[in-house]
Amino acid sequence: MVLYKKDMQEKSRLPIVDRQALRYEEMAAEALTNSIEHLNHAYRQKLCGAEGAVEFRDGGVYTYDNHGKRYLDCLGGYGIFNVGHRHPRVIEAVRNQLDQVCLHSQDLLNPWAAELAAKLADVAPGKLKYSFFCNSGTEAVEGALKLARLYTGKTEIISTRNSYHGVSMGALSATGRDVFRKPFEPLLEGFVHVPFGDAAAIEAAITKKTAAVILEPIQGEGGIHVPPKGYLKKVRRITQKHGILLILDEVQTGMGRTGRMFACEHENVQPDIICLAKALGGGVMPIGAFMSTSKIWKVLEDNPTIHNSTFGGNPLACTAASATIDVLRDEHLPARATMMGNHFMRRLTQLMRRYPEYVAEVRGKGLLIGLEFQTTEIREAVQVELFHRGVLVAATLNANRTIRIEPPLIITEAQINFMVDTLESILIDIAAKKVKVKKRKAKKD
Ligand SMILES: Cc1ncc(COP(=O)(O)O)c(C=O)c1O
Numbered sequence: 001m002v003l004y005k006k007d008m009q010e011k012s013r014l015p016i017v018d019r020q021a022l023r024y025e026e027m028a029a030e031a032l033t034n035s036i037e038h039l040n041h042a043y044r045q046k047l048c049g050a051e052g053a054v055e056f057r058d059g060g061v062y063t064y065d066n067h068g069k070r071y072l073d074c075l076g077g078y079g080i081f082n083v084g085h086r087h088p089r090v091i092e093a094v095r096n097q098l099d100q101v102c103l104h105s106q107d108l109l110n111p112w113a114a115e116l117a118a119k120l121a122d123v124a125p126g127k128l129k130y131s132f133f134c135n136s137g138t139e140a141v142e143g144a145l146k147l148a149r150l151y152t153g154k155t156e157i158i159s160t161r162n163s164y165h166g167v168s169m170g171a172l173s174a175t176g177r178d179v180f181r182k183p184f185e186p187l188l189e190g191f192v193h194v195p196f197g198d199a200a201a202i203e204a205a206i207t208k209k210t211a212a213v214i215l216e217p218i219q220g221e222g223g224i225h226v227p228p229k230g231y232l233k234k235v236r237r238i239t240q241k242h243g244i245l246l247i248l249d250e251v252q253t254g255m256g257r258t259g260r261m262f263a264c265e266h267e268n269v270q271p272d273i274i275c276l277a278k279a280l281g282g283g284v285m286p287i288g289a290f291m292s293t294s295k296i297w298k299v300l301e302d303n304p305t306i307h308n309s310t311f312g313g314n315p316l317a318c319t320a321a322s323a324t325i326d327v328l329r330d331e332h333l334p335a336r337a338t339m340m341g342n343h344f345m346r347r348l349t350q351l352m353r354r355y356p357e358y359v360a361e362v363r364g365k366g367l368l369i370g371l372e373f374q375t376t377e378i379r380e381a382v383q384v385e386l387f388h389r390g391v392l393v394a395a396t397l398n399a400n401r402t403i404r405i406e407p408p409l410i411i412t413e414a415q416i417n418f419m420v421d422t423l424e425s426i427l428i429d430i431a432a433k434k435v436k437v438k439k440r441k442a443k444k445d
Pocket of ligand 1: 216220249251277
């Protein structure tokens with residue numbers, strides 16, 4: 001039996017569903033024991049485990065645990081909840097789909113995949129017209145790399161340091177962070193990594209064998225790094241000049257997150273291949289996609305199954321994605337991301353000026369925001385305390401001092417104010433030593 005640090009009967013944690021009340025503690029104990037015994041022993045260290053906080057239900061911008069405690073979701077499931085948790089239109093579309101066809105026969109025409117591909121062609125930049133559907137961001141990147149090699153007949157890919165493109169062997173070869181790469185080396189040959197934001201470094205790395213450049217328009221897991229203005233445009237010009245492809249990995253920046261449907265639209269750049277996933281499924285179904293132009297897609301015509309996926313394009317996921325695109329457009333969520341993002345950044349920047357001993361930098365675009373602390377230990381203390389005070393955030397995978405702020409795009413000004421006020425109350429408590437910051441030798445990111 002696992003013991004929890006927090007008193008589970010705290011008055012503020014009112015149960016939501018009475019008939020479940022008797023099972024709350026049991027549920028938490030079971031979830032933790034099974035997680036430790038059958039998912040990963042590391043769950044022993046996770047805060048949610050120690051607190052006995054089990055995900056119980058969600059809606060809008062909130063997640064609720066088994067005690068009925070509400071968390072303002074400023075993490076957004078690492079960027080999947082752009083339209084909010086359980087958006088009614090996405091849920092209804094999937095419910096109806098469940099009553100019709102769930103997974104496809106693979107033989108008859110699949111109208112749901114076809115409709116989604118048409119919708120994506122309508123919203124995607126430039127001549128991107130054809131889509132291949134898969135189940136994750138990693139798979140989208142993997143497919144994009146294969147398409148680039150197939151089309152160009154070349155093998156080398158230029159990527160950037162500190163980038164994150166996923167964990168399969170191809171996507172990992174593009175990923176630019178040793179902590180993920182080293183244990184699995186040797187990875188695929190022909191991948192080079194140059195500093196992010198430096199277009200000249202890309203040009204210098206091009207050889208006769210270069211097939212493509214792969215970039216995130218804003219490095220997400222790298223710590224929410226926005227490149228200098230004009231970077232993408234320069235890279236586009238360079239790739240065109242040398243006849244190589246530009247793959248934009250918009251797995252995290254896509255679907256309205258940065259204030260446009262796709263982040264490359266800020267610079268009016270049209271990639272040759274774009275990778276999508278995360279928020280595409282509306283926070284209801286997993287789906288990934290890579291898209292390209294008719295000219296490039298021709299190489300897939302002779303043998304359309306040369307790259308394939310059994311579950312890719314399944315009706316449930318495609319229906320969810322189609323409904324998600326409708327919601328993003330009808331509710332003007334990309335524009336809302338800009339408005340709310342500006343408010344968030346303004347408030348966080350004021351906070352940074354008041355607490356420079358704790359907050360090092362605020363950066364981002366739209367509602368993809370990175371909040372960098374002076375040390376990893378401060379970041380950890382703030383994150384734990386935000387959790388206690390009902391706000392979810394997380395560190396970025398490649399940058400330990402940075403908290404990512406990626407709430408649903410439907411977040412309101414009042415909710416943003418609540419988050420920043422809560423954050424400030426924590427910094428005040430840290431200064432007053434009411435909240436402890438662990439004393440460890442500061443690690444470099
Ligand atoms: C830019 C980018 N590409 C690819 C991936 C991998 O996506 P997934 O975790 O769905 O495989 C991620 C995940 O964080 C990402 O941020």
